[in-house]
Amino acid sequence: MRGENMLIDHLNARIIKEKSPIVVGLDPRWDLIPEAIKHENLKAYGETFKAVAESILHFNKGIIDAVMESAFVFKPQIAFYEQYGIEGIEAYYKTCQYVKEVGGIVIGDIKRGDIGxxxxxxxxxxxxxxxxxxxxxxAFDSDFVTIxxxxxxxxIAPFLNQCQTHDKGVFVLVKTSNxxxxxxxxxxxGNTRIYERIADWVHGWSIKTTGNSGYSSVGAVVGATYPEELKRLREKMPNSIFLVPGYGAQGGGAKDVVEAFDSNGLGALINNSRGILYAYRKTGENYQIAAKKAANEMKASIVLELERVAK
Amino acid sequence: MRGENMLIDHLNARIIKEKSPIVVGLDPRWDLIPEAIKHENLKAYGETFKAVAESILHFNKGIIDAVMESAFVFKPQIAFYEQYGIEGIEAYYKTCQYVKEVGGIVIGDIKRGDIGxxxxxxxxxxxxxxxxxxxxxxAFDSDFVTIxxxxxxxxIAPFLNQCQTHDKGVFVLVKTSNxxxxxxxxxxxGNTRIYERIADWVHGWSIKTTGNSGYSSVGAVVGATYPEELKRLREKMPNSIFLVPGYGAQGGGAKDVVEAFDSNGLGALINNSRGILYAYRKTGENYQIAAKKAANEMKASIVLELERVAK
Incomplete structure (x- = not known):
């Protein structure tokens, strides 16, 4: 079934236009946020969740602004906000809102799943x-969530219902990167690995919800630390966009993720969290400058690798 | 290894003393909360998350107060709070706090799980x-969580670390009730079902963390809708407390859950959410009176069944 699937078609059009299949994971950690940001909020609020939440929001906005040249998809991982209490979750909410304000796309990395x-x-x-x-x-307005x-x-069904009603998407955990x-x-x-069985489920759901660009609102999380599996799973789930974690800090590089893409350079979103957010700690630069460079480099490496493979 | 495992030993001592292995699931739904509570908060706050959150907290406190005679373990399901935004999550937090204030035990039903x-x-x-x-x-102070x-x-490991450091417990999803x-x-x-494989994992973790009462901080979620499996899993995980959902609204009764217990009437916590919270909608009574009766009846049915089996 081909039809309206505006979010996915928009995402794919933009990936092609901006030559950017990268996702910036927004995983804030108090001990890694620049001292200057923390200092200001500690002075205003003391050692409180409020000080942390304000620092996170300041930091995240700075990162988003800095990398918008090479990334338009952002993935806040809600665990890193939950650990800072209600104020932390408010920072999660405001981060999602800010991404939308500046025209970005939000993947809420929530990995939820429960009885119907x-x-x-x-x-x-x-x-x-x-x-x-x-x-x-x-309540929390994401474009995509992980489940x-x-x-x-x-x-899974209630998430698929919301995808249809509100033009949203999901990434089902198939093969994780840990x-x-x-x-x-x-x-x-039998002869099938469990993650391949889940991949078959995902494919079944995806063919019912495939848009004009050939991709569905039902995607899959597939870790980049296992490149040979990426290739097999790409064949098993031709209509699903892969959300690929594990680039950078978890050990994956451009060569490792290339199999997640189709021959048009679509079908995959590659996430990097720590390697972009905290690049400044390695280079000693301003955190925004370091993040911008890291995002640009990541994008360039992937584009180069995709061009090399296409030849 | 036998040793200090104060939370579990305390839980078991109290189950014996109060003859109560029941858990009241706190799954608030706006459309099922009594009109009088909603009316008051709608008047004060309009049709907002604030009005919902205040209503939930009022309702939950009323339920907790009403059933304390027959239940001391409460299980708020965080999804039902997340759907009411930051204010909803604040109601979750305050519900957990209230349970502790009145001397109860909190199982945060969060079903989280992610990379390390x-x-x-x-x-x-x-x-x-x-x-x-x-x-x-x-941030959110539970005694137990589901994972x-x-x-x-x-x-799983980071949760087990927190259990050891802070004397807490977990229930790992083994076989769910949906x-x-x-x-x-x-x-x-091979010859083993996946949920049995997970049961073996749980047993492996539990034997390292078993307290004086013979039970570990690592428990298991095992659905009551499958009684024959309960028995087999009881044998596979002798040191793990079972959190058994599915009593009441999901179809399970006292006869179906009895296999989850050991011969001393320990080793299982039986959850009922809708059957207690919304009992008033069937009986037409005040919601607290109806909840109290429903909890008392549930407790009595289980105790009776355990006595019948023990003979």
């Missing part, structure tokens, strides 16, 4: 609208 | 303490 009625609450919270009497309000498949299809990912995901069920 | 560094942030957020300069602050095993052991749970969890890896 609970998944529905999560889906409403992050992709949909909450109804209160005659009003509809958005965990352990509970099966009725954990060292122990194989303990469950690599086990064989 | 991210799981660490979640573990700090919900079980540990966040460090800001010279201060340590608690998802799809990413393997390095997703209709589609079998799609992944029931698949065979």
């Amino acid at each position: 009625s609970t998944s529905e609450a999560y889906a409403i919270a992050h992709l949909g609208e909450t109804t209160i009497g005659n009003r509809s309000l958005k 965990n498949p352990y509970l099966g299809s009725d954990c 060292p122990s990912s194989g303990e469950l995901q690599d086990l064989f069920v | 560094s991210t799981s660490e942030a979640y573990a700090i957020a919900h079980l540990g303490e966040t460090t800001i300069g010279n201060r340590s602050l608690k 998802n095993p799809y990413l393997g052991s390095d997703c 209709p589609s749970s079998g799609e992944l969890q029931d698949l065979f890896v």
Whole structure:
């Protein structure tokens, strides 16, 4: 079924236009934020979650502004905000809002998943609208979220419903980038690994929701630390955009992610968090200048590698 | 290894003393909260998240007060708070605080799980303490949380660390109670189902952390909708407390959960959410009276069934 899938078609058009398939992961850590930002907020609010939350928001806005030349997709990881309490989550909310204000796209990295009625609450919270009497309000307004498949299809269905109703997207965890990912995901069920089984599910959902650009609102998280698997999974899920973590700090490079793309350079979003956010700690430069350079370099490396492979 | 495991030993002592292995799930839904509570807050705050959050907190406190005679463990499901935005999450926080104020135990039903560094942030957020300069602050102070095993052991380890440091506990999703749970969890890896494999992991972690009462801080979520599996899993995880959802609204009854207990009536916590919270909608009584009766009945049914089986 081909049809309207505005978010995905817009995303793909923009990836081509801006030659940028990169995602900047916004994983704020208090101990890694520049001292000048922290100093100002500690003076105003003391050693409180408020001081942290204000520092995070200041830092994130600085990063977003700095890298907009080479990146327009941002992925805040909500765990790093939850650890700073309600104020931290407010910083998550405001970060998502700021990305939208400046014309970016937000992937809420929430990895939620629960029984149907609970998944529905999560889906409403992050992709949909909450109804209160005659009003509809958005709790956390992401374009995409990441979701965990352990509970099966009725954990996923409420998210797919919100994708259809509100023109949103999801990335289902298929193969993650962490060292122990194989303990469950690599086990064989008959002749098929578990992550391949999940990939088959994702493909099944994706073919029902594929837009004009050939891609679906149902994507997959596929770690860059396993390049040979990327290739096989690319074949298994031809309509799904891959969200590929693990570039930079987790060990993956441009050569390792190239298999995630189709022959037109579409179909993959490559995430880098620490390698961009905290580049300044290696170079000693202003954090915005360092982040901008790191994002530009990452984008250039991937574009170069895609051109090399296309020849 | 037997040793100090104060939370678990305290929990078990109290289950015996109060003859109560029941958990009240606090899953607030705006459309099911009594009109009188909503009316008051709509008048004060309009159709806003603030009005919802205040109503939820009022309702939850009313439920907690009403059922304390037969229940002392409460399980707020965070999804139902996230859907009401930052104000909703503040109601989650205050609900956890209130349970502690009145001497109850909190299971934060968050089902988180991510790569190591991210799981660490979640573990700090919900079980540990966040460090800001010279201060340590608690973001969301639960006694237990639920966690998802799809990413393997390095997703679990940070939670286990916080359990040890702060005397907390976890329930790992093993076999869930939803209709589609079998799609992944029931698949065979060799001769073993996936959920049995996860049960083996849980047992491995539990034997390292077992306290004087014979139970560990590492428990398991095992759905009551599958009683024959409960028995097998009880044998596989003798040191783990089972958190059993699915009682009441999801179809399970006292007969279905009895296999989750050991011969001393320990080893299981049986959750009921909707059947207690919204009992008033069936009986037409005041919501607190109806909840109190429903909790008392549930407790009595389980105690009776345990006595019947013990004979």
